[in-house]
Amino acid sequence: MHKLALIGFGVVGQGLARILHEKHEELKKKYGFECSIVAVSDLNKGSAFKAEGLDIEKLLELAENESISQYPGAETGWDAIKTIKESGAETIVEVSYTDIETGEPAYSHFNAALEAGKHLVTTNKGPTALFFKELSELAASRGVEFRFEGTVLAGTPALNLAELCLAGNEIREIRGIMNGTTNFILTNMELGKSYEDALKEAQELGYAEAVPDADVEGWDALAKVVILSKSVMGADIGVSDVDRTGITGISIDDVEKAKKDGKRWKLIGKVTRDGDKVTASVAPTMIDITDPLAAVGGATNALTFVTDLMGEVTIVGAGAGKIETGFSLLVDLLEIDRREK
Numbered sequence: 001m002h003k004l005a006l007i008g009f010g011v012v013g014q015g016l017a018r019i020l021h022e023k024h025e026e027l028k029k030k031y032g033f034e035c036s037i038v039a040v041s042d043l044n045k046g047s048a049f050k051a052e053g054l055d056i057e058k059l060l061e062l063a064e065n066e067s068i069s070q071y072p073g074a075e076t077g078w079d080a081i082k083t084i085k086e087s088g089a090e091t092i093v094e095v096s097y098t099d100i101e102t103g104e105p106a107y108s109h110f111n112a113a114l115e116a117g118k119h120l121v122t123t124n125k126g127p128t129a130l131f132f133k134e135l136s137e138l139a140a141s142r143g144v145e146f147r148f149e150g151t152v153l154a155g156t157p158a159l160n161l162a163e164l165c166l167a168g169n170e171i172r173e174i175r176g177i178m179n180g181t182t183n184f185i186l187t188n189m190e191l192g193k194s195y196e197d198a199l200k201e202a203q204e205l206g207y208a209e210a211v212p213d214a215d216v217e218g219w220d221a222l223a224k225v226v227i228l229s230k231s232v233m234g235a236d237i238g239v240s241d242v243d244r245t246g247i248t249g250i251s252i253d254d255v256e257k258a259k260k261d262g263k264r265w266k267l268i269g270k271v272t273r274d275g276d277k278v279t280a281s282v283a284p285t286m287i288d289i290t291d292p293l294a295a296v297g298g299a300t301n302a303l304t305f306v307t308d309l310m311g312e313v314t315i316v317g318a319g320a321g322k323i324e325t326g327f328s329l330l331v332d333l334l335e336i337d338r339r340e341k
């Protein structure tokens with residue numbers, strides 16, 4: 001029985017909780033996987049700790065209507081660090097908000113978890129992009145897992161695809177649509193909507209980051225490019241090494257003109273290996289209508305891996321969403337369970 005503590009209980013944390021609740025029996029039967037959530041700590045929704053495990057349905061109900069701190073009979077008032085250190089959980093699920101400039105406060109949570117010899121599972125892009133090397137080394141030195149599938153394309157298997165399914169290939173390039181909001185905007189502009197209306201709709205649908213610049217100026221895609229550069233390409237690429245341009249300079253006229261020429265604008269994140277040199281960029285790019293990435297519309301994401309043995313392999317799938325991102329955490333938890341058996 002894995003004991004989990006969740007740091008953050010927003011959309012993603014609740015998504016994982018919902019999956020664990022609904023698939024409890026199936027996961028046990030199919031994979032012999034059992035877990036219990038012993039603690040949750042969220043800056044806005046409160047905290048609850050119960051050594052014998054919290055009832056997930058009750059937790060979800062409290063998160064929606066009141067405060068987790070109202071959980072009957074649970075200890076409360078625990079901040080993230082106390083929860084990590086004192087809950088007795090051997091796996092920390094860190095899904096607090098992300099900050100691509102400092103990585104905080106999630107970076108402190110990551111460090112506390114790994115220092116304490118706990119597995120860390122996360123979808124948090126900021127600290128993973130900024131401190132990947134340090135965190136991987138710390139996890140290795142403590143003999144624990146640091147898994148972060150959901151940082152790139154939510155539960156669409158991007159990192160696991162590269163690590164497991166494409167193992168043995170040399171990956172020469174990864175390029176793709178790594179941000180749903182900007183792809184949604186560009187798709188809608190092609191359908192005749194204005195940039196402003198399309199952005200507003202993306203925000204209403206819940207794809208967009210809290211600060212629109214994170215999406216439209218390419219910061220979110222940049223974080224994913226950095227994570228791919230470091231974790232898949234093994235390159236020492238920092239945030240400031242990536243050439244970054246967002247989509248704010250793309251007009252309806254540009255979109256129309258591309259359409260007439262049999263092309264389509266996409267915000268493309270790219271990391272390319274040329275011998276020992278690895279370069280990375282995020283930029284609006286006009287791609288041919290026959291490119292598999294051109295067919296990917298709306299908030300959907302896609303990545304093309306350019307490999308030596310398999311040629312080009314493209315995956316298409318969700319890059320955000322409550323259940324889709326919650327699933328990325330499940331897949332990491334199942335992998336930890338598999339490795340421990």
Ligand code: HSE
Pocket residue numbers: 178179180181182207208209215220319320
């Ligand atoms: N704001 C992001 C997007 C969410 O639009 O893709 C997932 O990182």
